[in-house]
Amino acid sequence: MTEPAAKAVEVVELGKNYGSVTALKSVSFSIESGMYYALLGPSGGGKTTLLRLIGGFLRPSAGRIFLHGHDVSLLPPNRRPTSMVFQNYALFPHMTVERNVAYGLKLLRVPAGDIRDRVDRMLAMVGLEGYNRRMPHELSGGQQQRVQLARSLVLERDILLLDEPLASLDARLRKDMCLELKRLQEKVGITFIHVTHNQEEALTVADRIAIIADGELVEEGSARDVYETPNKRFTAEFIGDNNVLEGTVSDLSANSATLDIGFAKIDVPAPGVTIRTGERAAFSIRSELLRIAGRNEDISDSWQVVPARYVEDVYLGLTVSHLVQLPDGTEVVARVMSDSGENGRFEPGDDVAVGWPANRARLHLA
Amino acid sequence: MYDDFANPWTIRLKWAYLLAVVFALLMPVFYTIGISFNLHGFGARIYEFTFEWYRVVLGDTLLVISLKWTLYLALATIAATIPMALLSAKFYKRTRRKVAFVALMLSPLFVPADIMGSSLLVFFKNLAKGFAWLGQTLGVGWFDGWFDLGFLTAVIGQIIYTHPYAFIVILITMSRYRVQQTEAARACGANAWQAFWDVEFPQIRVGVFSSCAFVTILSFNEAVRTALLKGGFDTFSNMLVAQMLNIGMSGESYAMAGIMSIVSMIVIGTVIVYTLVRAERLERRARAMAEPVMSD
Numbered sequence: 001m002t003e004p005a006a007k008a009v010e011v012v013e014l015g016k017n018y019g020s021v022t023a024l025k026s027v028s029f030s031i032e033s034g035m036y037y038a039l040l041g042p043s044g045g046g047k048t049t050l051l052r053l054i055g056g057f058l059r060p061s062a063g064r065i066f067l068h069g070h071d072v073s074l075l076p077p078n079r080r081p082t083s084m085v086f087q088n089y090a091l092f093p094h095m096t097v098e099r100n101v102a103y104g105l106k107l108l109r110v111p112a113g114d115i116r117d118r119v120d121r122m123l124a125m126v127g128l129e130g131y132n133r134r135m136p137h138e139l140s141g142g143q144q145q146r147v148q149l150a151r152s153l154v155l156e157r158d159i160l161l162l163d164e165p166l167a168s169l170d171a172r173l174r175k176d177m178c179l180e181l182k183r184l185q186e187k188v189g190i191t192f193i194h195v196t197h198n199q200e201e202a203l204t205v206a207d208r209i210a211i212i213a214d215g216e217l218v219e220e221g222s223a224r225d226v227y228e229t230p231n232k233r234f235t236a237e238f239i240g241d242n243n244v245l246e247g248t249v250s251d252l253s254a255n256s257a258t259l260d261i262g263f264a265k266i267d268v269p270a271p272g273v274t275i276r277t278g279e280r281a282a283f284s285i286r287s288e289l290l291r292i293a294g295r296n297e298d299i300s301d302s303w304q305v306v307p308a309r310y311v312e313d314v315y316l317g318l319t320v321s322h323l324v325q326l327p328d329g330t331e332v333v334a335r336v337m338s339d340s341g342e343n344g345r346f347e348p349g350d351d352v353a354v355g356w357p358a359n360r361a362r363l364h365l366a
Numbered sequence: 367m368y369d370d371f372a373n374p375w376t377i378r379l380k381w382a383y384l385l386a387v388v389f390a391l392l393m394p395v396f397y398t399i400g401i402s403f404n405l406h407g408f409g410a411r412i413y414e415f416t417f418e419w420y421r422v423v424l425g426d427t428l429l430v431i432s433l434k435w436t437l438y439l440a441l442a443t444i445a446a447t448i449p450m451a452l453l454s455a456k457f458y459k460r461t462r463r464k465v466a467f468v469a470l471m472l473s474p475l476f477v478p479a480d481i482m483g484s485s486l487l488v489f490f491k492n493l494a495k496g497f498a499w500l501g502q503t504l505g506v507g508w509f510d511g512w513f514d515l516g517f518l519t520a521v522i523g524q525i526i527y528t529h530p531y532a533f534i535v536i537l538i539t540m541s542r543y544r545v546q547q548t549e550a551a552r553a554c555g556a557n558a559w560q561a562f563w564d565v566e567f568p569q570i571r572v573g574v575f576s577s578c579a580f581v582t583i584l585s586f587n588e589a590v591r592t593a594l595l596k597g598g599f600d601t602f603s604n605m606l607v608a609q610m611l612n613i614g615m616s617g618e619s620y621a622m623a624g625i626m627s628i629v630s631m632i633v634i635g636t637v638i639v640y641t642l643v644r645a646e647r648l649e650r651r652a653r654a655m656a657e658p659v660m661s662d
Contacts, residue, residue, distance in 0.1 A: 104554035
């Protein structure tokens with residue numbers, strides 16, 4: 001019987017302190033080989049620290065890091081099977097594009113002819129054919145990041161670390177580069193670990209996403225799961241455009257909990273959740289699932305409906321956000337496609353009803 | 367309407383002030399150089415241009431030997447000071463206690479030259495005695511002559527004196543360097559030395575070479591510490607000071623002072639011009655990189 005292939009990355013109770021400041025608290029997770037993995041979270045949450053620990057640029061204060069089953073916790077970056085793309089300023093400004101890309105191969109003492117071939121092939125792969133003689137300052141931001149990619153990929157390492165690689169690019173270029181990165185990863189088939197604070201970027205590129213905040217791994221799952229069915233309240237608040245309402249558990253059944261939110265009792269699916277009556281809890285519902293109707297209109301029986309007052313709409317280009325106020329003063333957002341015309345018939349101050357499919361709400365205990 | 371921003375006199379006055387200060391500071395030096403080219407020396411009514419005094423200086427064996435010693439002293443000081451200053455600057459970039467570190471590195475500058483020189487003199491004398499005693503106690507001759515005044519003690523004195531200057535010059539160059547480039551080199555497989563030599567050094571070498579030039583000039587100009595610590599040899603500055611004190615300023619003395627001033631100004635001028643040209647080039651490059659990044 002063959003052993004199952006070792007995980008590309010396995011992080012066990014990894015921690016990092018800077019004096020009395022804790023940047024990362026005992027984080028554990030693993031990444032399958034060949035996966036595009038995103039570390040997503042707010043700035044200062046510890047995701048770059050985690051990436052730098054995996055890359056060997058920081059010494060862990062606690063825990064261990066295994067790359068393909070080997071403990072590399074205390075090895076320097078040049079002795080790990082990783083390469084890295086930095087946010088910016090990482091090209092060697094005194095070297096041409098060609099010399100930048102060839103640098104790692106020279107260190108490996110690859111014959112000069114092979115270096116030239118591999119550099120040309122890699123520059124073609126990232127769409128920079130013929131840029132060999134250019135200096136880094138003669139390239140645009142997107143081209144510089146592509147050179148960084150080529151420099152990392154040419155080494156044919158197993159794991160590529162990307163530290164906010166698109167953060168300094170304009171919105172359009174960022175979008176294009178996201179797709180390009182995804183395609184590249186599928187082509188080369190190695191493990192990509194991508195740090196970003198931009199949820200759209202993470203959702204575009206990643207097979208799996210880990211949410212990192214306050215030095216902790218909040219939640220981890222496939223991009224779709226993290227977006228559509230977040231387990232933690234933080235995830236719901238951070239990813240997508242979720243409405244979060246709080247209440248007290250007033251009733252329990254086998255697969256659902258009833259939350260008393262003051263002006264209504266809401267049934268929320270709670271399969272396998274351990275919770276007691278009287279406990280405080282919250283639920284989230286994505287803004288694109290909310291619908292607004294007139295107070296006396298019929299909405300499907302399978303929907304939860306609460307009374308509200310229409311406040312205003314905010315045009316966002318692709319979508320329009322409709323703001324309504326619940327009886328306790330909480331404001332919630334219902335988002336629809338701009339050209340759908342949905343919800344557009346209400347005026348500020350109108351009494352309305354707001355509803356959502358009962359089975360799509362997510363219960364959050366903390 | 368009166369336009370204050372268009373008033374050229376603000377700028378003109380600032381430049382006039384600056385030039386006046388520089389002129390006042392450098393006037394005695396140029397005056398001295400002028401005299402060194404006068405065949406009739408200081409105070410003469412007639413000015414007759416000549417290289418005679420320079421020929422006399424370069425034909426004087428003792429002076430040529432002192433020039434050689436000064437050069438050796440400068441080279442030894444460079445060999446020790448520049449790597450130390452480089453390490454100090456690198457350490458500064460890593461340390462979190464930057465103010466304390468800089469204060470420590472610059473502290474030798476706050477000790478007057480004669481106090482530092484005499485302190486080191488006493489220190490080395492006692493150290494030499496200590497080693498002699500150790501040798502006697504152990505019954506061996508290995509320690510004889512350790513830290514007797516001589517070339518080594520003079521070099522140590524020069525290192526203490528020049529290290530803060532070299533540190534500052536290298537640090538200024540290093541401040542433009544982005545540490546991400548070292549990390550990128552490490553991620554490409556370079557060890558710490560390769561990352562430094564291949565990536566960091568080419569970008570800071572102007573600072574390193576400027577420091578070398580600066581240390582050389584300081585070694586030629588320094589007289590007090592060397593006079594106290596040199597032992598049995600003389601440097602060019604020592605000879606000049608000795609001449610001035612013993613026989614007063616002669617045409618030869620003016621030529622010696624002229625040699626030191628001209629060499630210093632050429633070296634410093636070259637460094638300044640090169641640094642300005644490089645700064646302009648880097649500025650242009652930074653401006654090019656700061657252009658808005660657009661989709662391509």
